[in-house]
Amino acid sequence: MKRVKLWDKEFEISLPNADIQMAIKLMADTMKKDLEGKETLFICILNGAFMFAAELMKELELTDAEISFLKLTSYAGLSSTGEVKELIGLNEVITGRTVVIMEDIVDTGHTIKGVIECLIEKGAKEVKVATLLFKPDALKEDIKLDYVGIEIPNDFIVGFGLDYDRRGRNLKDIYTLVKE
Ligand code: IMP
Ligand code: MG
Numbered sequence: 279m280k281r282v283k284l285w286d287k288e289f290e291i292s293l294p295n296a297d298i299q300m301a302i303k304l305m306a307d308t309m310k311k312d313l314e315g316k317e318t319l320f321i322c323i324l325n326g327a328f329m330f331a332a333e334l335m336k337e338l339e340l341t342d343a344e345i346s347f348l349k350l351t352s353y354a355g356l357s358s359t360g361e362v363k364e365l366i367g368l369n370e371v372i373t374g375r376t377v378v379i380m381e382d383i384v385d386t387g388h389t390i391k392g393v394i395e396c397l398i399e400k401g402a403k404e405v406k407v408a409t410l411l412f413k414p415d416a417l418k419e420d421i422k423l424d425y426v427g428i429e430i431p432n433d434f435i436v437g438f439g440l441d442y443d444r445r446g447r448n449l450k451d452i453y454t455l456v457k458e
Contacts, residue, residue, distance in 0.1 A: 326382035373401035387419030
Protein backbone atom coordinates (compact mmCIF):
# COMPACT_ATOMS: atom_id res chain seq x y z
CA MET A 279 0.00 0.00 0.00
CA LYS A 280 1.23 3.46 -0.92
CA ARG A 281 2.18 5.55 2.13
CA VAL A 282 3.09 9.19 2.77
CA LYS A 283 4.63 10.84 5.82
CA LEU A 284 3.37 14.31 6.80
CA TRP A 285 5.22 15.86 9.73
CA ASP A 286 5.28 13.12 12.39
CA LYS A 287 2.44 10.96 11.01
CA GLU A 288 2.14 8.10 8.49
CA PHE A 289 -0.83 7.89 6.13
CA GLU A 290 -1.88 4.99 3.90
CA ILE A 291 -3.78 5.33 0.61
CA SER A 292 -7.50 4.69 1.05
CA LEU A 293 -9.19 6.32 -1.95
CA PRO A 294 -7.27 6.40 -5.22
CA ASN A 295 -7.84 9.38 -7.51
CA ALA A 296 -9.86 7.29 -10.01
CA ASP A 297 -12.47 6.44 -7.31
CA ILE A 298 -12.73 10.11 -6.32
CA GLN A 299 -13.18 11.23 -9.94
CA MET A 300 -15.87 8.59 -10.48
CA ALA A 301 -17.79 9.74 -7.38
CA ILE A 302 -17.63 13.36 -8.58
CA LYS A 303 -18.84 12.38 -12.05
CA LEU A 304 -21.84 10.50 -10.62
CA MET A 305 -22.65 13.44 -8.35
CA ALA A 306 -22.44 15.88 -11.28
CA ASP A 307 -24.88 13.77 -13.32
CA THR A 308 -27.50 13.99 -10.55
CA MET A 309 -26.85 17.68 -9.88
CA LYS A 310 -27.13 18.64 -13.55
CA LYS A 311 -30.70 17.34 -13.68
CA ASP A 312 -31.66 19.23 -10.48
CA LEU A 313 -29.97 22.53 -11.26
CA GLU A 314 -30.32 23.12 -15.01
CA GLY A 315 -31.95 26.54 -15.58
CA LYS A 316 -31.75 27.62 -11.90
CA GLU A 317 -28.94 30.21 -12.21
CA THR A 318 -27.24 28.59 -9.24
CA LEU A 319 -24.61 30.26 -7.09
CA PHE A 320 -21.99 27.67 -6.06
CA ILE A 321 -20.00 28.42 -2.92
CA CYS A 322 -16.68 26.66 -2.40
CA ILE A 323 -15.69 26.38 1.26
CA LEU A 324 -11.98 27.14 1.47
CA ASN A 325 -9.42 25.81 1.96
CA GLY A 326 -10.42 22.14 1.87
CA ALA A 327 -12.96 22.12 -0.99
CA PHE A 328 -10.80 23.79 -3.66
CA MET A 329 -9.89 20.59 -5.52
CA PHE A 330 -13.37 19.06 -5.28
CA ALA A 331 -14.99 22.32 -6.42
CA ALA A 332 -12.70 22.56 -9.47
CA GLU A 333 -13.47 18.99 -10.57
CA LEU A 334 -17.20 19.27 -9.87
CA MET A 335 -17.59 22.56 -11.76
CA LYS A 336 -15.75 21.10 -14.78
CA GLU A 337 -18.05 18.05 -14.81
CA LEU A 338 -21.22 20.14 -14.39
CA GLU A 339 -20.74 22.34 -17.48
CA LEU A 340 -23.65 24.60 -16.53
CA THR A 341 -23.91 27.79 -18.61
CA ASP A 342 -25.88 29.79 -16.02
CA ALA A 343 -23.78 29.02 -12.91
CA GLU A 344 -21.68 31.37 -10.79
CA ILE A 345 -18.97 30.41 -8.31
CA SER A 346 -17.77 32.13 -5.19
CA PHE A 347 -15.56 31.31 -2.22
CA LEU A 348 -16.00 31.39 1.53
CA LYS A 349 -13.00 30.88 3.75
CA LEU A 350 -13.70 29.09 7.02
CA THR A 351 -11.71 27.28 9.62
CA SER A 352 -12.76 24.95 12.45
CA TYR A 353 -10.02 22.33 12.55
CA ALA A 354 -6.84 22.43 14.60
CA GLY A 355 -4.51 19.46 14.03
CA LEU A 356 -6.52 16.24 14.04
CA SER A 357 -9.89 17.34 15.44
CA SER A 358 -12.67 19.86 14.95
CA THR A 359 -12.69 22.68 17.49
CA GLY A 360 -16.46 23.10 17.11
CA GLU A 361 -15.97 26.82 16.64
CA VAL A 362 -16.28 28.00 13.03
CA LYS A 363 -14.47 31.17 12.00
CA GLU A 364 -15.29 33.14 8.83
CA LEU A 365 -12.02 34.41 7.38
CA ILE A 366 -13.13 35.69 3.96
CA GLY A 367 -16.81 36.55 3.53
CA LEU A 368 -19.19 36.65 0.57
CA ASN A 369 -19.86 39.78 -1.49
CA GLU A 370 -22.56 38.28 -3.74
CA VAL A 371 -26.27 39.00 -3.41
CA ILE A 372 -27.76 35.86 -1.84
CA THR A 373 -31.39 37.02 -1.55
CA GLY A 374 -33.77 34.87 -3.60
CA ARG A 375 -31.06 32.62 -5.03
CA THR A 376 -30.49 28.89 -5.28
CA VAL A 377 -27.17 28.27 -3.54
CA VAL A 378 -25.10 25.08 -3.53
CA ILE A 379 -22.41 24.77 -0.85
CA MET A 380 -19.40 22.73 -1.95
CA GLU A 381 -17.57 21.16 1.00
CA ASP A 382 -14.67 18.69 1.14
CA ILE A 383 -16.01 16.68 4.08
CA VAL A 384 -18.84 16.67 6.60
CA ASP A 385 -17.52 15.43 9.93
CA THR A 386 -19.42 16.69 13.01
CA GLY A 387 -21.56 18.86 10.71
CA HIS A 388 -20.87 22.05 12.72
CA THR A 389 -19.27 23.86 9.77
CA ILE A 390 -21.95 23.06 7.23
CA LYS A 391 -24.76 23.86 9.67
CA GLY A 392 -23.20 27.28 10.31
CA VAL A 393 -22.92 27.98 6.59
CA ILE A 394 -26.50 26.85 5.86
CA GLU A 395 -27.86 29.10 8.63
CA CYS A 396 -25.80 32.05 7.42
CA LEU A 397 -27.09 31.66 3.83
CA ILE A 398 -30.72 31.36 4.95
CA GLU A 399 -30.22 34.48 7.08
CA LYS A 400 -28.91 36.28 3.98
CA GLY A 401 -32.18 35.40 2.19
CA ALA A 402 -31.31 32.41 -0.01
CA LYS A 403 -34.38 30.84 -1.66
CA GLU A 404 -32.90 27.34 -1.60
CA VAL A 405 -29.70 26.01 0.01
CA LYS A 406 -28.25 22.66 -1.09
CA VAL A 407 -25.15 20.88 0.16
CA ALA A 408 -22.68 18.95 -2.01
CA THR A 409 -19.94 17.22 -0.05
CA LEU A 410 -17.25 15.00 -1.51
CA LEU A 411 -16.89 12.99 1.70
CA PHE A 412 -19.12 12.22 4.67
CA LYS A 413 -18.29 10.56 8.01
CA PRO A 414 -21.77 9.40 9.17
CA ASP A 415 -20.42 8.10 12.50
CA ALA A 416 -19.03 11.54 13.44
CA LEU A 417 -22.19 13.54 12.68
CA LYS A 418 -23.57 15.57 15.60
CA GLU A 419 -25.93 17.99 13.84
CA ASP A 420 -29.34 17.50 12.29
CA ILE A 421 -28.60 18.46 8.68
CA LYS A 422 -29.67 17.37 5.20
CA LEU A 423 -26.91 16.54 2.73
CA ASP A 424 -28.25 16.74 -0.82
CA TYR A 425 -25.25 15.31 -2.67
CA VAL A 426 -22.67 13.00 -1.06
CA GLY A 427 -19.71 11.63 -3.01
CA ILE A 428 -18.30 8.91 -0.72
CA GLU A 429 -19.17 7.83 2.84
CA ILE A 430 -16.08 7.01 4.89
CA PRO A 431 -15.30 5.62 8.37
CA ASN A 432 -14.60 7.99 11.26
CA ASP A 433 -10.84 8.15 10.66
CA PHE A 434 -8.58 11.13 9.99
CA ILE A 435 -7.76 11.54 6.29
CA VAL A 436 -5.66 13.80 4.07
CA GLY A 437 -5.30 14.57 0.36
CA PHE A 438 -7.47 15.96 -2.44
CA GLY A 439 -7.77 19.26 -0.59
CA LEU A 440 -7.74 17.95 2.99
CA ASP A 441 -4.76 18.68 5.20
CA TYR A 442 -2.95 17.64 8.33
CA ASP A 443 -1.57 20.86 9.80
CA ARG A 444 -1.40 22.55 6.36
CA ARG A 445 0.27 19.62 4.58
CA GLY A 446 -1.20 17.05 2.22
CA ARG A 447 -3.79 19.24 0.45
CA ASN A 448 -1.95 18.85 -2.86
CA LEU A 449 -2.07 15.03 -2.94
CA LYS A 450 -4.30 13.64 -5.71
CA ASP A 451 -5.31 10.50 -3.78
CA ILE A 452 -6.85 10.32 -0.29
CA TYR A 453 -4.86 8.76 2.58
CA THR A 454 -5.95 7.55 6.04
CA LEU A 455 -3.93 8.06 9.21
CA VAL A 456 -2.11 4.90 10.25
CA LYS A 457 -2.82 4.28 13.92
CA GLU A 458 0.27 3.33 15.91
P1 IMP B 1 -17.08 19.62 10.81
O1 IMP B 1 -17.42 21.04 11.09
O2 IMP B 1 -16.74 18.86 12.06
O3 IMP B 1 -18.14 18.89 9.99
O4 IMP B 1 -15.74 19.59 10.02
C1 IMP B 1 -15.67 20.02 8.75
C2 IMP B 1 -14.29 20.51 8.37
O5 IMP B 1 -13.24 19.92 9.12
C3 IMP B 1 -14.06 20.12 6.95
O6 IMP B 1 -14.41 21.19 6.11
C4 IMP B 1 -12.59 19.82 6.88
O7 IMP B 1 -11.90 20.95 6.46
C5 IMP B 1 -12.21 19.46 8.29
N1 IMP B 1 -12.06 17.98 8.46
C6 IMP B 1 -13.00 17.11 8.90
N2 IMP B 1 -12.54 15.85 8.91
C7 IMP B 1 -11.26 15.92 8.45
C8 IMP B 1 -10.24 14.93 8.21
O8 IMP B 1 -10.40 13.71 8.40
N3 IMP B 1 -9.06 15.40 7.72
C9 IMP B 1 -8.83 16.72 7.47
N4 IMP B 1 -9.76 17.68 7.68
C10 IMP B 1 -10.96 17.27 8.17
MG1 MG C 1 -13.38 22.29 4.91
